[in-house]
Amino acid sequence: MENHIEIQDDIVIINLSGNLVRSTGEDLKNEVSGLIDKGFRYLLVDLSNVHLIDSYGITVCIAFYKMVENIGGRLLFVNPRPAVEKVFHITRADQKLQVVNSRQEGITAIHEKIRTTVEIK
Numbered sequence: 708m709e710n711h712i713e714i715q716d717d718i719v720i721i722n723l724s725g726n727l728v729r730s731t732g733e734d735l736k737n738e739v740s741g742l743i744d745k746g747f748r749y750l751l752v753d754l755s756n757v758h759l760i761d762s763y764g765i766t767v768c769i770a771f772y773k774m775v776e777n778i779g780g781r782l783l784f785v786n787p788r789p790a791v792e793k794v795f796h797i798t799r800a801d802q803k804l805q806v807v808n809s810r811q812e813g814i815t816a817i818h819e820k821i822r823t824t825v826e827i828k
Contacts, residue, residue: 724756727764748780751813754787783813
């Protein structure tokens with residue numbers, strides 16, 4: 708699995724490519740943990756180039772979600788391929804994880820979260 712990280716304002720966009728499976732998931736999990744440790748709270752994970760995800764990949768996605776939620780951030784998954792979306796549905800991960808259809812939709816949702824968080828304070 709390859710990944711490319713972009714930072715747009717306060718949002719980290721992780722572009723994944725390849726297969727999110729046991730052999731690749733641990734490195735990705737460590738990388739995301741490092742980003743969170745650096746203070747990033749808003750993440751988009753672009754799944755449009757992920758061809759295959761297994762149960763370990765789902766576990767990694769849920770671990771990301773929990774890490775980000777625990778610090779009051781927001782994590783969105785963008786545009787999964789049909790095969791990945793099917794695994795999300797079968798495992799019911801889609802009931803916990805938020806999936807959006809486009810990067811712009813995700814950025815807009817995160818900006819809304821940031822805006823409402825600032826208003827509450």
